[in-house]
Amino acid sequence: MLGDPFVVMNIIGLLAFAIVGSLKGVEADLDLLGVVILGVITALGGGTLRDLLVQRVPNSLQSSTDMSLALFGVGIALIGVWYVEDLVNHPLVTGSDAVGLATFATTGALVGHSAGVSPFGIAILAMVTGVGGGSMADLVRGRIPFVLVEDFYATCALAGGVVFWFSVWIGATTQSGAFGCAATTLMMRLLAIHRGWHLPKMSRVQSL
């Protein structure tokens, strides 16, 4: 639905998400099928949730391309883990993961826009598409979704969705809005990684 740069970004993102997800499965000591499932859920889960929320048959079930890329990413992880120490924190993986977050947030905003949801709905779909897959993978292996505890991750996708909505609201084309969303999400995420940004915690509260 978008031009060339997004096709390339989508490929990078799917591979990165599948790598990160399947490494979570390796870490949790799952069997081979479990590792593949975690990789696939991480890569395709966000887009599947997005499609379900706007009542479309999920793209992940209709096209074989995304699934093939996800399985290829799992394959890279299963080989790479033997050769690269701490693969999950390799700059190539974290950088590609940021590209994936930006791409998926953008598809979420675009799908929400064409489904006619509210401004809140666009921001939520951007966030859900970007972090849904990783969160589902965390839930499935019995962890609190990393986006709720770890760092400045979901916030970037949310900000991208807001930028998209605002761009379109002031009259920009959806194409421009999409580029604004992707650029915002990617820049914020790379800065957050680089500078170690965190949101404030609420734990100063005394009693509950």
Place this chain on the structure above:
Amino acid sequence: MLGDPFVVMNIIGLLAFAIVGSLKGVEADLDLLGVVILGVITALGGGTLRDLLVQRVPNSLQSSTDMSLALFGVGIALIGVWYVEDLVNHPLVTGSDAVGLATFATTGALVGHSAGVSPFGIAILAMVTGVGGGSMADLVRGRIPFVLVEDFYATCALAGGVVFWFSVWIGATTQSGAFGCAATTLMMRLLAIHRGWHLPKMSRVQSL
């Protein structure tokens, strides 16, 4: 879709659910976004599940009103927690939460009825709409959904759904059925809080 009392009850319910949910996030030591997400999931999750089950684009994505109310509830919680000790058990919060359970159960029964589901389907949609948000929030923070272990909570919504179905079955208007559902759920829940009702546990079983 209903008259004035339900509009007011819906507002009370959304606020109460958002307060309870975001306090769970504070307790779990999530960051600011995590607290907001838990509050929003608790307030809007049940209705979103309800809409997905009958194949409607979720109201939470289409209208900005419910999301605004949920965010307002989160704001109340974040301020209130500094001034009120044990806010989550304050009678105003537990009472409003019971109102929310009754309202959401009623919308679940109504949506199920207009989608033409079975009697079981109506009871399930009443229960899922009433307890879905809180259960999702519990799952997300790594707890067993409170409705499965804690007390006489989901049972009230289920009973409300049965009352709705029975009322309509014997020829009452959906309006009357809705009032019967709301009244049943609210009364049962308030009684359960007041008297400390519990369902029997199965743990007398010897070996598994």
Place this chain on the structure above:
Amino acid sequence: MLGDPFVVMNIIGLLAFAIVGSLKGVEADLDLLGVVILGVITALGGGTLRDLLVQRVPNSLQSSTDMSLALFGVGIALIGVWYVEDLVNHPLVTGSDAVGLATFATTGALVGHSAGVSPFGIAILAMVTGVGGGSMADLVRGRIPFVLVEDFYATCALAGGVVFWFSVWIGATTQSGAFGCAATTLMMRLLAIHRGWHLPKMSRVQSL
């Protein structure tokens, strides 16, 4: 949608899944409603997920038959647990559970085929329908889904889905494909139980 043997197999499967699920609830020391909910989720969860993924109102909400069977299975479990030691590992239960896995995988493949999804989509729907209910029940009680850690279970449904797709691709009728899917899943699962098959784990990996 299929002939007589599948009707009988579906009944056996629903009962077995409800028994296994509610016994998990008993083991987790849930209250009565919690036990019923786990039994019902295990029996009907996979089919509900399948229907949501292809945008149909879930059969579990539209028909009362499946829900009645699930509740009947829960009843059997609650009585049987007093008379049969280690009911969950009784050959009659594990055998019926294998029949259920085969039946549900087949309905998943059939529904995916008639919705026009990709070959991957058919395999995924077969697997999700077969293992979705048990996995949801595990998530709800705070466990990693058994299919990710335990044994040769989801793999059988996945293989059944592949056999279905391949049969139809080489020109067989969907009826034949369905029988191939059910037979493959059932045989593989019974062999896996009998011989204690496992998939390899990835834990030989050194550092993450």
